[in-house]
Amino acid sequence: MLRAGRTIVAKEGASALLTGFGPTAVGYLVQGGGKFAGYEFFKKKYIELAGGVGPASNNRTAIYLGASATAEFFADILLCPLEATRIRLVSQRGYASGLTTGFARMAREEGLRGFYSGFTPLLFKQVPYAVGQFSVHEAVNEVIFRSMGPERKAKLTQIQSLGVELTSGLVAGAAAAILSHPADTLLSA
Numbered sequence: 510m511l512r513a514g515r516t517i518v519a520k521e522g523a524s525a526l527l528t529g530f531g532p533t534a535v536g537y538l539v540q541g542g543g544k545f546a547g548y549e550f551f552k553k554k555y556i557e558l559a560g561g562v563g564p565a566s567n568n569r570t571a572i573y574l575g576a577s578a579t580a581e582f583f584a585d586i587l588l589c590p591l592e593a594t595r596i597r598l599v600s601q602r603g604y605a606s607g608l609t610t611g612f613a614r615m616a617r618e619e620g621l622r623g624f625y626s627g628f629t630p631l632l633f634k635q636v637p638y639a640v641g642q643f644s645v646h647e648a649v650n651e652v653i654f655r656s657m658g659p660e661r662k663a664k665l666t667q668i669q670s671l672g673v674e675l676t677s678g679l680v681a682g683a684a685a686a687i688l689s690h691p692a693d694t695l696l697s698a
Contacts, residue, residue: 521602529595531608536591540584540635547580548643573644581639585631590615590624592631630695638689646681653677 517525555572559565565572594611597604605611615623653673654662665673 532595540588543584551576577643634692641685641688645684649677
């Protein structure tokens, strides 16, 4: 990493390390908002379809998996054009000066097809990531809360609740990274 960074800085300047930052920032902002909001939306819808909270609790893992996969699918529809623009900016030096010019050039030269040419590989990367992220987070939360009992859970301070969420998030992030890595390698190739 250091050698590659030094080579890029020597050949193109330090600003080259930020190539593609605009589409990355906007893309993952839009995708993240869509994914998290979508997960909560679809989780509620799938709980309703299962007959309410009581009956759904027996199928909670399936609901977590289904809600996260569905939410990620729709979030990736938003992400894909920005990710395609980022890839062009990084892989084809001089393609454009940034997000706006890169997006406009791709729209002009390739149209909708260019923006979504990587949609399937993106799904193979992002859906396992989201499924791992949400289902592991829910499972770790459940294990922690079950281990402390309902009385202690009810008495948690905000800091303690934050600690549970951070612990769940760290474990979920690690699991999601492991699950999505093979597809991430394929997408990059």
